[in-house]
Amino acid sequence: MLKWVGVGGICGILIGLSASLFLRPPIVDDRRLSVPTIQGEVLASFVGGSLTDGRGATLPTNSFVALTAARLAEATIADVEAPLLPTVESVLSALDLPLGAGLVVLELGNTDYYVEQTATAELERAYGALIAGIRETNPQAALVCLGLWGKEADVAEYDAVIRRECRSEDGEFLRLSDIFQASGMRNAPDADKPDVDTFHPNDAGHLVISDRILASLRVI
Numbered sequence: 001m002l003k004w005v006g007v008g009g010i011c012g013i014l015i016g017l018s019a020s021l022f023l024r025p026p027i028v029d030d031r032r033l034s035v036p037t038i039q040g041e042v043l044a045s046f047v048g049g050s051l052t053d054g055r056g057a058t059l060p061t062n063s064f065v066a067l068t069a070a071r072l073a074e075a076t077i078a079d080v081e082a083p084l085l086p087t088v089e090s091v092l093s094a095l096d097l098p099l100g101a102g103l104v105v106l107e108l109g110n111t112d113y114y115v116e117q118t119a120t121a122e123l124e125r126a127y128g129a130l131i132a133g134i135r136e137t138n139p140q141a142a143l144v145c146l147g148l149w150g151k152e153a154d155v156a157e158y159d160a161v162i163r164r165e166c167r168s169e170d171g172e173f174l175r176l177s178d179i180f181q182a183s184g185m186r187n188a189p190d191a192d193k194p195d196v197d198t199f200h201p202n203d204a205g206h207l208v209i210s211d212r213i214l215a216s217l218r219v220i
Contacts, residue, residue: 032218033142033172035072036102042219043078044069045097045141048107051149051209053082056186056200064201065105067210072103073219085111087118088126095130101138105213106131106166107146109158114150120161127165135169143171144213149201152177172216179208 035042046052046065054063061070069075078098083090088108097104108127112118118126131143145166148155155177163173179185185205190196201209 030218032216033144035142035217035219036140037219038100038102042072042075042102043098043100044072044075044103044105045079045081045101046077046105046107047079047081047091047095047097048105048146049082049084049086049110050200051110051146052080052105052107054206056197056202057206058203062203062206064206064209064213067207068105068213071210071214072217075103085115087111087116088123088130089118092126092130092133095133097134097137099137101141103144103217104134104138104141105144105146109148109155109162110150113148113155113158120157123158124161124165127162128168131165131169131171142217143169144216145171145173146209146213147173147175147177149176149180149199151181174212174216176209179205179212182208 052063052065054060054065057063060066065077065080069077078101081091081095083094086108091108108130109123112123131145134141134143143166145162147159147162152159152175159173159175159177163175166173179201185201185208187196187198187202189198
């Protein structure tokens, strides 16, 4: 025996389904790194070279390190390590991060590229060992790995290594090459000021780097 289903009933079902799909809040996949706190406080560690040292900023408070800590909820800078011309290998052998860091930001690889011309295979080994060590001592930390400061065409190969190794330990890779190439992120050459730093980020560049780091994080 055939049973007929009224068209109105079908339309009602379809309208109901459509309404539920449109009215239901979208599922948001929050891919930001979770930054744990200790008694409501974030312990942040920064490891890197001249950018981490604030080179190019007019004041120490305008560096991306200071800006990030100042704008991250209840953040305390637990450690800043910015030795002169650090290679990943030299940091690997000397790094001693404090336990309990909620955020670790690495800005490494520039010396390997610009000074030492480290082979990518060696960079991969050293960087992988470095972040594995960080994960061993601070397993819950949000790990941010900054790419190299330079033209994308020049640093892409090194950035690929850092991205791969960082993500293997659930870290977030943030490239800087686009900021380097963007207008206004570095000081322009000035004939009246031959010593002006045209390589490192200026205050605006440091601010954009800090913005990019903060956009990748959420404090829990």
